[in-house]
Amino acid sequence: MALGSNSRITTVGLDADDTLWHNERFFRLTQERFADLLADHADPDHLAERLLEAERRNLGHYGFGIKAFVLSMIETAIEITDGQVPGHVIGEIISAGKEMLAHPIELLPGVAETLEALAPGYRLVLITKGDLLDQERKLAQSGLGDLFTAVEIVSEKTAGSYREIFASHGDGAERAVMVGNSLRSDVIPAIEAGAHGVHVPHGITWALEEAEPPAGHPRFHQLAGIGSLPDLIHRIEE
Amino acid sequence: MALGSNSRITTVGLDADDTLWHNERFFRLTQERFADLLADHADPDHLAERLLEAERRNLGHYGFGIKAFVLSMIETAIEITDGQVPGHVIGEIISAGKEMLAHPIELLPGVAETLEALAPGYRLVLITKGDLLDQERKLAQSGLGDLFTAVEIVSEKTAGSYREIFASHGDGAERAVMVGNSLRSDVIPAIEAGAHGVHVPHGITWALEEAEPPAGHPRFHQLAGIGSLPDLIHRIEE
Known part of the structure; x- marks a missing residue:
């Protein structure tokens, strides 16, 4: 797929734990x-x-x-x-x-403002692993639930699962951005599926989530904080 | 909603544990x-x-x-x-x-034949609770995966969750039938949502799944085995 520049992004996938709130x-x-x-x-x-x-x-x-x-x-x-x-x-x-x-959730800095800024223009899809009930509880408690078009709690994040999710809740992975703190689960398989992968590192990462960054890949992006996400998406669309 | 008779059923929701296989x-x-x-x-x-x-x-x-x-x-x-x-x-x-x-799954009698008979004419949706990974494993092992249009693993089965699922994977609860062994989780909330609720009792039921049958409700049905489901659906549609 060589949509490259001038490709309109319609869907933004967001990891939950350590991307939206502390975990x-x-x-x-x-x-x-x-x-x-x-x-x-x-x-x-x-x-x-x-x-x-x-x-x-x-x-x-x-x-x-x-x-x-x-x-x-x-x-x-x-x-x-x-x-x-x-x-x-x-x-x-x-x-x-x-x-x-x-435990009550604590949103990470900039999360609420960023999602509110993006929600009118993009389909936001929460894509997370973990215990079903626990993830639902945290989302409900976050107060962010209404900003999401869809919530997908999956057992494993693979290129296949991203392809499926972005096909059913968006216009395919090529028009999607996936954002998260885990290179292994959020970024690398999403890029493999054809989406842009945005890594927002969190200070601490579980050893089983570590991976090498796909440095130099044209659809790999890294942000110091989620607050710069709207700007990044606009740059991707230019 | 008074679709009553002459209502074409388009979607069949099926519980998994003790409806499709022993649990x-x-x-x-x-x-x-x-x-x-x-x-x-x-x-x-x-x-x-x-x-x-x-x-x-x-x-x-x-x-x-x-x-x-x-x-x-x-x-x-x-x-x-x-x-x-x-x-x-x-x-x-x-x-x-x-x-x-x-543990390897064991399909209940008549399940494979019944789903194969229904799949060409109806959207089949698997609706189940439990551990995400475990339910996915059992579905994969059952060999029935391809017969389902959608799989929804939920934390709780309520009238609200049935309404949502039958809206997004079908034509609303009014055109859906929900089939399962639990009156409390599969039958009563589905009827409350507007669907037909079909109880297929299993010999043993967990105490926390017990409930009184909604005897006399026009959308409540009971079958001795899943094998009679196609006939029941045709009768509902008449």
Whole structure:
């Protein structure tokens, strides 16, 4: 597809966690609490490594989200203590997970203004992974729900899923921009599908979301903050 | 809405678990295993009651599905043993959950033939709750995927969600039939939305899905098996 310049963008896909609101920081805080709980059994670095292994191993069973994270923490606590972990520690891990699921969202700077500026001229589509109910709760709480034409909660973000979503809620990936903090999930597969991929880095990224930036690709863009998105889209359309 | 007779049905919504394939029986088998694991601490009936309480209490946090069930079993195991549950028992609960997530699906009798008979004349929409990834896995494994026009995995089945789904994937609820084993989730809210609700009872039903049948409602139907669905739809259209 060589639409290149002069191509009118009609659809803007937006990732949710760490693109619209804080997320990873709550995982990190919970992980610190987890390390404290198991301080007598493992040093924090080793524990973090074992937890990441469990998360990677369990991704195919559990998918993404807080429930998966809690189950992987419990599994790691059992493993690292050779089954000696006290029941109350498991109870604390479950409570920590419930607190995450109840935590009020905090919008990132510039998000509300940017979406309000874009909504009259573009179809906004929220595209996110994670627990269905939790993502719906966060969207409802964000107050941004009415700005979106569609919400797609998917189990995995692939070039195929972007192609499908931008075909059904827009005019195809070639007329779409996808915006997010994860190169691996938001940017690279969207570019592969034919869309523009806009990376808005967030300070902290989960190890399983890391990837090399597709530097030099004509449809790859990077912004310091989401506030510059309207300008970028206008430049793409010129 | 009084379309009543002579209304052409264009869209058929179908529940998945225990409508297209077995599901509840795997929950029951896992629950028996759970009772065996905790046999020294609680009698099975009392344990089942406490687990159901935990599931009900956690529904708003976790939503539906196997991960939620596993987390509620772990919580119940901790509570019922006053935190004394051994780590290996928690490990066994986690393993049982993973086995459920990996269990091959078994189609219910008549499902494949019925969907194949309906697909040329109606839009078939799969409408289900539960874990996103798990439901996608089961649909992929069922071999039925190509027969569906759309798949909607929702966090809760309400009149509102049926209205929305039948508006976007069909010609509105008035021209739709919703088929499922749960009166509470599949039949009653679909009728409330304006659709026909077809109850195909399954031998075993989760306590949280039980409800009174809307006996006498003109759009309420009950079938002994899904195989009679094409005939029922033709009668509705007459």
